[in-house]
Amino acid sequence: MSFKFEKLIISQKSMDFGETIFKLSQNFPKDEAYNLTSQIRRASDSIALNISEGSILQSKPEFKKFLGYAIRSLAETVTCLYKAKNRNYISEEEFNFMYNESYNLMNQIIAFRNQLKD
Template identity: 85%
Template sequence: MSFKFEKLIIWQKSMEFGEDIFKLSQNFPKDESFNLTSQIRRASDSVALNISEGSILQSKLEFRKFLGYSIRSLAEVVTCLYKAKNRKYISEEDFNKLYNDSYNIMNQIIAFRNKIIE
């Protein structure tokens, strides 16, 4: 027995992405705990959370709306990644990997959302 969203590749990838962001943010300075660390973790977790929440709704239009929230959360993560890179909390290599992951997940969510028609 499983929920429908567990079969969605976009949900699976966003779950992995959230864990990658969590691990990376463990190395942020302590004085960022209630700022950038919290923000990037909440935004990255929000991607998968919105996919799962939207998937159980009866309306396809509502599901599309929640996928839009996931896309916006990814944009927020990217901005946090830029902040972390600019503040020298992460390497250029880590930034590039997670930036590319964000971009790929976003495009997969957009493609999936475009296939959902009311």
């Protein structure tokens, strides 16, 4: 027995993405704990949370709406990555890696959403 979202590649990848962001943000300064660190963790976790929440809905338009929320959370995460890079909390290399991961995940979520028929 399993939940529908557990079988979705976008769900698995978004879970991994969130864990990578969590590890990366552990090196942020302590004075960012309630600001950027918290924000980037909540935004990246929200990607997987919206995918799983939307997957249990019977309505495909509703699921698409939650996939849209996941994409918005991903965009928020990318903005936080820019903030972290600009504040020198992450290296250019770390930023580029996570940016590419973000871009790939976004395209996978969009492709999945486009495959859903109303």
